[in-house]
Amino acid sequence: MISLTEENYLKALFNLANNAGEVNVNELSKQLAIKMPTVTSMMKKLAEKKLVYYESYKPLRLTEKGKKEAALVVRKHRLTEMYLVDKMGFGWEEVHDIAEQVEHVRSAQFFDKIDELLGFPKLDPHGAPIPDKNGKLAWVSYDKLSNCHAGDIVKVSAVIHTSSEFLKFLNNREISLGTKIKIKSIEPFDRSMVVSYGNRPADTLSHIVCERLLVTFG
């Protein structure tokens, strides 16, 4: 049995893992706003449960079992967010905090029903992929808008670090998933981009913003 607290640690490990699947105690501590000694002791406990590989002073890694359990929590989170947006009429900036709680409901039936009512969606409202019932995540590759070049025409496909404030900012700028953006020029000084999209012929996006927008070509 995995407790609510343990689910939150697993999810954070999953979301923070780099290419090598590694996470530092310090990052995890910051992500969860829980002090490092507490994180260390929880990692020992999760290692006991065969959910995490833990060795002193080494980076943390989820085991296969841990990855699967983590993905299932992420699945519950993302399905919930999608349901809140598509079926209940919430804005994409409102759903994360609610999903943070609903994700801990223990009822396969409940999430299966959500999945079905949504028509088995592949992506959540922020463009993140939804793991399947076996915890398998279909990998989707996006580029950061900040890595694109002048003249490129791209489509906003996902957002990262989805704070409510950032999403409200995008709402004000009328940027949402699917928005087609043309990069008119890039300011070398601060790497801000002058872009055009929708009915905005010349809008400027700061580098901070461009780093958080994931795009696809074509």
Place this chain on the structure above:
Amino acid sequence: MISLTEENYLKALFNLANNAGEVNVNELSKQLAIKMPTVTSMMKKLAEKKLVYYESYKPLRLTEKGKKEAALVVRKHRLTEMYLVDKMGFGWEEVHDIAEQVEHVRSAQFFDKIDELLGFPKLDPHGAPIPDKNGKLAWVSYDKLSNCHAGDIVKVSAVIHTSSEFLKFLNNREISLGTKIKIKSIEPFDRSMVVSYGNRPADTLSHIVCERLLVTFG
């Protein structure tokens, strides 16, 4: 701040309260499947928080504040059940356990939205009244079918002790809220009732069942 655990105690107190608003430690202990000493210590804690009146060896009573907080938890529970049945297609026998968990979500927006999507329902899928946002409960008075007489024609309006098993039994017998039942005779030996309803001209309902069906006349 009221913890998930405290919410469960408050809800149980609310649901168990008799006419005088009193609950015994023992009943509460059984309801929650938590040992009496644990209940006693929790009652002291809730008394500290001014949610419960507690005196040694006296029956437990919710304070006004406690009643309101309890009613708000009951509201979340019943709204959730109604949503699961009306908007998600669950059966009335499937929703209690899920609502037991969802009721602890802390988000006024979430439950306000549910309320709105349901059109501000007054009753849950088991016929129980839904407290308003101020924790006020509109009192509805039903009679037990077991207190009715031969010849009476009544409408099933609510069910009590809504275990999944009991509700599945009602599903098999094709009894639901709104079913009109005519009492043909009452067996004095075991107080079972021979009734007719729907397309069942003569069905027998045991006293146990009749005690759990709440009905209205007219």
Place this chain on the structure above:
DNA sequence: TTATTTTGTTAGAATAATCTAACATTGTAG
């Protein structure tokens, strides 16, 4: 390479929620 900063661990304590064992009070049946 030595000093300093950053990261991570250990030790010890706190809070919340729970339990069992033992004791006390209340209620009930003769």
Place this chain on the structure above:
DNA sequence: CTACAATGTTAGATTATTCTAACAAAATAA
């Protein structure tokens, strides 16, 4: 009005989760 049963409380312990203070290792800078 006792005796027994039922109910309720106290004491002490346990588990889960968290913290601060102190120490240790690793990484970085000088």
